[in-house]
Amino acid sequence: MTDPAPNTAILDAKGVAKRFGAVAALKDASLQVARGEIVALMGANGAGKSTLVKILTGALSHDGGQILIKGQVRRIGSPLAARRAGLVPVYQEPSLIPDLDVTDNLRLGDTPVEPFRHWCAELGLADLSLDAMIGDLPLASLRILDLARALAMEPDVLLLDEMTAALPADLVDRVLRVVRAQADAGRSVIYISHRFTEISRLCDRATVLRDGVTVGDLAIEPGIEERIVDLMLGEGTAASAVRAPKPAPKSTALRLSAKGLAAGSKLTDVSFELHQGEVLGVVALEGQGQDELFDVLAGARRATRGEVRVNGTAVQFAHPADAIAQGLTFVPGDRAHALLMQRSVRENIALPLLARLSNWGPIPMQAEAARVGAAIDRLQIDTRAQGEVRRLSGGNQQKVTIARWVAKGVETLLLFDPTRGIDVRTKRQIYDLVRDLADQGAAVLYYTSELAEIRLACDRAVVIFGGRVVDRIEAADADDARLMRAAYGLTAQGVPA
Numbered sequence: 001m002t003d004p005a006p007n008t009a010i011l012d013a014k015g016v017a018k019r020f021g022a023v024a025a026l027k028d029a030s031l032q033v034a035r036g037e038i039v040a041l042m043g044a045n046g047a048g049k050s051t052l053v054k055i056l057t058g059a060l061s062h063d064g065g066q067i068l069i070k071g072q073v074r075r076i077g078s079p080l081a082a083r084r085a086g087l088v089p090v091y092q093e094p095s096l097i098p099d100l101d102v103t104d105n106l107r108l109g110d111t112p113v114e115p116f117r118h119w120c121a122e123l124g125l126a127d128l129s130l131d132a133m134i135g136d137l138p139l140a141s142l143r144i145l146d147l148a149r150a151l152a153m154e155p156d157v158l159l160l161d162e163m164t165a166a167l168p169a170d171l172v173d174r175v176l177r178v179v180r181a182q183a184d185a186g187r188s189v190i191y192i193s194h195r196f197t198e199i200s201r202l203c204d205r206a207t208v209l210r211d212g213v214t215v216g217d218l219a220i221e222p223g224i225e226e227r228i229v230d231l232m233l234g235e236g237t238a239a240s241a242v243r244a245p246k247p248a249p250k251s252t253a254l255r256l257s258a259k260g261l262a263a264g265s266k267l268t269d270v271s272f273e274l275h276q277g278e279v280l281g282v283v284a285l286e287g288q289g290q291d292e293l294f295d296v297l298a299g300a301r302r303a304t305r306g307e308v309r310v311n312g313t314a315v316q317f318a319h320p321a322d323a324i325a326q327g328l329t330f331v332p333g334d335r336a337h338a339l340l341m342q343r344s345v346r347e348n349i350a351l352p353l354l355a356r357l358s359n360w361g362p363i364p365m366q367a368e369a370a371r372v373g374a375a376i377d378r379l380q381i382d383t384r385a386q387g388e389v390r391r392l393s394g395g396n397q398q399k400v401t402i403a404r405w406v407a408k409g410v411e412t413l414l415l416f417d418p419t420r421g422i423d424v425r426t427k428r429q430i431y432d433l434v435r436d437l438a439d440q441g442a443a444v445l446y447y448t449s450e451l452a453e454i455r456l457a458c459d460r461a462v463v464i465f466g467g468r469v470v471d472r473i474e475a476a477d478a479d480d481a482r483l484m485r486a487a488y489g490l491t492a493q494g495v496p497a
Helices: 048-055 079-084 102-108 112-123 139-152 169-184 194-202 226-233 292-296 318-327 347-357 365-379 394-408 424-439 453-457 481-487
Strands: 012-020 025-031 038-042 064-069 085-091 159-160 188-192 205-210 213-219 253-265 267-273 280-283 305-310 312-317 329-330 412-415 443-447 462-467 468-472
Touching: 012 048, 012 280, 012 453, 025 038, 025 205, 025 412, 038 048, 038 112, 038 169, 038 194, 048 085, 048 188, 048 481, 064 194, 064 468, 079 085, 085 139, 085 347, 102 305, 112 169, 139 159, 139 169, 159 169, 159 280, 159 347, 169 188, 169 226, 169 312, 188 462, 213 226, 213 468, 253 292, 267 292, 267 305, 267 424, 267 462, 280 424, 280 453, 292 329, 292 412, 292 443, 318 329, 329 394, 329 481, 365 453, 424 443, 424 453
Parallel strands: 025 213, 038 188, 038 205, 085 159, 159 188, 267 468, 280 443, 280 462, 329 412, 412 443
Antiparallel strands: 012 025, 012 064, 205 213, 253 267, 253 305, 305 312, 462 468
């Protein structure tokens, strides 16, 4: 394909739209990148960044709009087509097969070996053995391998999604230098990051998405951070936010606490206290350590440092069953990971009740039915399709994941983005349930990707950035602007534990 004419964008996405059923992930997204330019793609969680990148790299098709590459309209039908068009991504999670060695992974991606080795050396992995098994390498190395593989393909446009999130400082510096050198050599880069320091140091412009729409395109200059945050939030968002209901009286009983908790490469130093009768919100942008935090508390991952206490006693969990035995129950953000999709509503809700049976014998069906029925009524679950949970709506499926613990009895509930992808009415029902559970003495740790939920459901919130707590906020003071600035690391300094 011929090179673009002078002043023609190498990539020009115009009015791109994408729907998933009734949900409009993108409504009117536009992004223009010139040759030799680094453009930051920014927006709050759910703004549509990931959807746009997947469309540009052929993982998804778009429903509306146009994509021009070197001045010609293209419909990118697959990742291979994207690569042939000169668009190569490095996604946030490594795209390498852990059961194969480096050489086999290169062969599968048709990656030239010598350029790959050159870029590994440039990025700090000169001693890498091509015989090394991917599953034996640390996450930071996998991120570098993914980038080296992408660079070896000599892309016209390199798309980097949170490239530095799992890297130590020395590798971050190497990555930024290499990316800047790529732009200086005439290649283009789309850079997604939640770190304003990197955006300011590296990027030429920032394109901002909000609710699936491009709302701004700004040159990077001193002090631009506040303007970008305003664009991500929308005019008057903070002022018009609904205030939280009156919080339940706080008990002095400490139900769950963490001190200096670390796990993996993303969770580095998190401390908090959660009391009986309290809902503590957790705010964080993608990849800041919140997944690892909830995995540790739920017994799915072991901490590498720090301490967890339940009711004042230090605990260590080797399995999710250990956490459940201590009264910690986890509702994951992905309903498919929590439910038996081929089984009935009753069976799914009754599962923890059956797990409590200590002896073989008849199942107390009457008592089970009463508890399950009460939970269904309390969460107003639509059971018309209860033959199989997979036939329920997403909102009703989410209610089932919570109802099973309501039926069992809740002491400490770990909720991870429980209202993601469900309708407004169901969201309100979940807010009310969370408040009711707290009023009755439960403790709730509540991660949300929607800032307004802090005021709607929580008493307090902690904000995590770079794997550590950077702000602690009472719900009454948790306006969107303060939460967003803290989530992007714009606080003056981290707050003490």
